[in-house]
Amino acid sequence: MPDDRELAATGAAAELLADITPGDAALSEEAVSLAVAGARRRPLGIIFWLAVTWVGIVVIAAIFANLLPLAHPNFQNYSAINTGPSIHHLLGTDDLGRDLLSRLIFGARVSLVVGFGSIAIGMIVGGSAGLVSAYLGGGWDATMNGFAFVILAFPQILALIAITAFWGTALWKITLIIGIGSIPLIFRVVRASTLAFVNREFVVAARALGASPARIIFRELLPNVLPAALSFAMIGVAGAIVLEGTLAFLGLSVPLPTPSWGNMIAEGSTNGQLQQNIYIMLWPAISMFLLLLSINLIGDRLRQRFDVRESLV
Amino acid sequence: MSPRDGADAFPDATELADPLLTVDDLRTWFHTPRGTVRAVDGISLTVRRGTTVGVVGESGSGKTVLSRSIMGLLPTRDVERAGTVTFAGRDLTTMSAKELRSVWGPQIAMIFQDPMTALNPVKRVGAQITESLRLHLHMDRKEARATAAALLDSVGIPSPEKRLRAYPSQLSGGMRQRVMIAIALACGPRLVLADEPTTGLDVTIQAQILDLLGSLQDERNMAMILVTHDLGVVATRADEIVVMYAGKVVERAPTPTLFADPKMPYTRALMDSIPRLSQPSGTRLAAIAGRPPDLVDPPQGCRFAPRCPYAQDRCRESEPPLRTAGSADHLFACWFPLTNGRPSAPLTNNEVTP
Numbered sequence: 001m002p003d004d005r006e007l008a009a010t011g012a013a014a015e016l017l018a019d020i021t022p023g024d025a026a027l028s029e030e031a032v033s034l035a036v037a038g039a040r041r042r043p044l045g046i047i048f049w050l051a052v053t054w055v056g057i058v059v060i061a062a063i064f065a066n067l068l069p070l071a072h073p074n075f076q077n078y079s080a081i082n083t084g085p086s087i088h089h090l091l092g093t094d095d096l097g098r099d100l101l102s103r104l105i106f107g108a109r110v111s112l113v114v115g116f117g118s119i120a121i122g123m124i125v126g127g128s129a130g131l132v133s134a135y136l137g138g139g140w141d142a143t144m145n146g147f148a149f150v151i152l153a154f155p156q157i158l159a160l161i162a163i164t165a166f167w168g169t170a171l172w173k174i175t176l177i178i179g180i181g182s183i184p185l186i187f188r189v190v191r192a193s194t195l196a197f198v199n200r201e202f203v204v205a206a207r208a209l210g211a212s213p214a215r216i217i218f219r220e221l222l223p224n225v226l227p228a229a230l231s232f233a234m235i236g237v238a239g240a241i242v243l244e245g246t247l248a249f250l251g252l253s254v255p256l257p258t259p260s261w262g263n264m265i266a267e268g269s270t271n272g273q274l275q276q277n278i279y280i281m282l283w284p285a286i287s288m289f290l291l292l293l294s295i296n297l298i299g300d301r302l303r304q305r306f307d308v309r310e311s312l313v
Numbered sequence: 314m315s316p317r318d319g320a321d322a323f324p325d326a327t328e329l330a331d332p333l334l335t336v337d338d339l340r341t342w343f344h345t346p347r348g349t350v351r352a353v354d355g356i357s358l359t360v361r362r363g364t365t366v367g368v369v370g371e372s373g374s375g376k377t378v379l380s381r382s383i384m385g386l387l388p389t390r391d392v393e394r395a396g397t398v399t400f401a402g403r404d405l406t407t408m409s410a411k412e413l414r415s416v417w418g419p420q421i422a423m424i425f426q427d428p429m430t431a432l433n434p435v436k437r438v439g440a441q442i443t444e445s446l447r448l449h450l451h452m453d454r455k456e457a458r459a460t461a462a463a464l465l466d467s468v469g470i471p472s473p474e475k476r477l478r479a480y481p482s483q484l485s486g487g488m489r490q491r492v493m494i495a496i497a498l499a500c501g502p503r504l505v506l507a508d509e510p511t512t513g514l515d516v517t518i519q520a521q522i523l524d525l526l527g528s529l530q531d532e533r534n535m536a537m538i539l540v541t542h543d544l545g546v547v548a549t550r551a552d553e554i555v556v557m558y559a560g561k562v563v564e565r566a567p568t569p570t571l572f573a574d575p576k577m578p579y580t581r582a583l584m585d586s587i588p589r590l591s592q593p594s595g596t597r598l599a600a601i602a603g604r605p606p607d608l609v610d611p612p613q614g615c616r617f618a619p620r621c622p623y624a625q626d627r628c629r630e631s632e633p634p635l636r637t638a639g640s641a642d643h644l645f646a647c648w649f650p651l652t653n654g655r656p657s658a659p660l661t662n663n664e665v666t667p
Contacts, residue, residue, distance in 0.1 A: 137598040210418040
């Protein structure tokens with residue numbers, strides 16, 4: 001009887017495996033993986049490339065503004081005041097006879113530095129804090145999260161106006177203030193997307209291979225969070241540019257006569273300028289609109305493209 | 314195969330004398346808002362070098378927690394662990410996080426249940442394998458890459474060089490599990506904990522993966538703890554089988570002994586629930602009615618009593634201790650053990666809530 005049972009039991013296991021001969025499943029796997037790889041290559045589309053072109057033009061023009069054959073942005077040509085676009089002044093001049101193209105290009109520097117600089121600060125500080133906070137969890141996480149909420153509860157534009165009024169309006173100060181202001185928001189976004197991965201098994205698997213917490217955070221979690229974080233950062237850059245524009249419109253950004261898109265729009269829309277010479281505010285407004293649209297588009301398409309998880313799993 | 318990191322910390326002098334791993338009265342409790350879950354409640358087992366111990370039990374019997382608890386791979390909060398885990402002469406439970414990190418990988422490694430989630434989806438396979446090689450064995454990039462390709466080859470992945478550049482999502486389930494095995498074995502561990510390594514795979518691939526594990530184990534003289542819910546899986550592969558129920562060991566014996574002479578009705582019930590090809594079609598599978606008990610509030614007495622067809626009053630009143638049967642290596646916990654497959658207590662009309 002016991003022998004029967006042993007036979008029956010081990011026999012059962014053997015039977016289970018009897019008709020399972022290791023097949024050549026691997027061969028067909030090759031085909032599958034190739035097919036999957038092929039499906040992923042979706043073109044980014046003409047609109048994406050137009051957006052990249054516009055951002056590229058703005059960035060390059062801003063960087064090399066000094067080398068371009070432009071009049072100084074503050075040079076006043078008294079014989080050409082409030083002119084429309086012409087050969088001498090491609091985009092026209094303002095009420096003080098300053099070349100609008102030159103002011104537009106030099107003004108782009110302010111927008112770009114504030115936009116990318118402040119979000120870089122926010123990403124480095126807020127992003128690392130979000131990663132660490134989500135990984136640690138518990139009391140640390142609750143405290144940091146609560147702290148972020150307190151800062152978020154404060155109306156940002158009011159805080160900005162108050163701080164700039166006391167502290168001054170130098171470009172680096174504006175950048176730093178907007179950057180600090182973006183920390184809690186980026187912290188929240190990065191923390192939230194990290195939380196989705198912290199309890200995944202690959203984190204435990206990395207621990208089981210002897211990875212240190214720092215290694216897990218930056219080698220395992222960061223690559224997963226990066227697409228979402230970068231795409232949010234793009235939106236953040238757009239937001240920061242708008243915020244600087246708002247401040248400039250209120251006269252609280254970089255001091256005049258340094259051009260910025262925001263103070264150009266302000267100049268062009270006050271003192272009845274809008275009726276006399278619409279170009280003063282039209283060019284910076286169009287440029288800013290296109291820049292914001294392009295940045296958002298690029299962020300969105302890049303996320304779709306590089307999000308391995310979204311497209312495949 | 315490869316030089317082992319921290320080999321000094323684990324002297325080879327005792328290599329053959331002691332068992333590689335001794336788990337003594339291990340307890341793992343989770344404090345939850347609902348109460349304390351006694352997921353692992355006083356488990357002892359030993360693993361000798363190069364052998365395989367199968368841990369078998371239903372879902373929710375604490376198998377996975379046991380394997381993570383042995384490694385020390387538990388969440389940091391609301392967890393209580395007691396007992397000792399002696400690996401090659403050192404107690405893992407008293408080690409610092411830093412010391413443990415030097416053990417995990419080169420000494421003890423784990424193969425995870427679900428290859429879909431246990432691989433990082435945004436990192437290339439090559440990076441995931443080479444990482445531990447570079448961290449623990451201090452290989453340079455080129456050497457690690459060559460080793461990784463050799464590892465992939467040894468787990469039966471065709472054109473390994475090409476696969477190193479693939480993302481996990483580009484591989485099939487079976488391939489991913491092979492990659493998982495390659496990662497776990499990369500640093501040449503002496504003990505592998507395989508936590509249901511084939512559950513996520515279809516049956517044909519299951520057999521391939523288990524055979525692969527077996528042959529790699531022989532090659533490397535690795536010990537293995539094979540955790541599974543399927544007695545059929547361990548029947549041909551484990552040297553010793555530990556049957557778990559509700560966080561406790563209910564029976565433990567060398568494989569042939571266990572199959573020849575199961576003492577615990579639960580073990581017997583598990584065996585009966587293996588489907589057999591020799592049975593005529595239409596035969597009802599003998600399932601175990603009911604569900605494992607709630608580990609917050611386990612039943613008094615024998616934990617299997619509410620589902621046991623032979624449960625008596627004594628079973629519901631006091632808990633049977635683990636005692637030996639016949640030989641010293643066959644342990645079981647039952648007041649009315651089966652003898653030669655026959656129950657020693659009358660069949661009772663046990664009320665089981667299905």
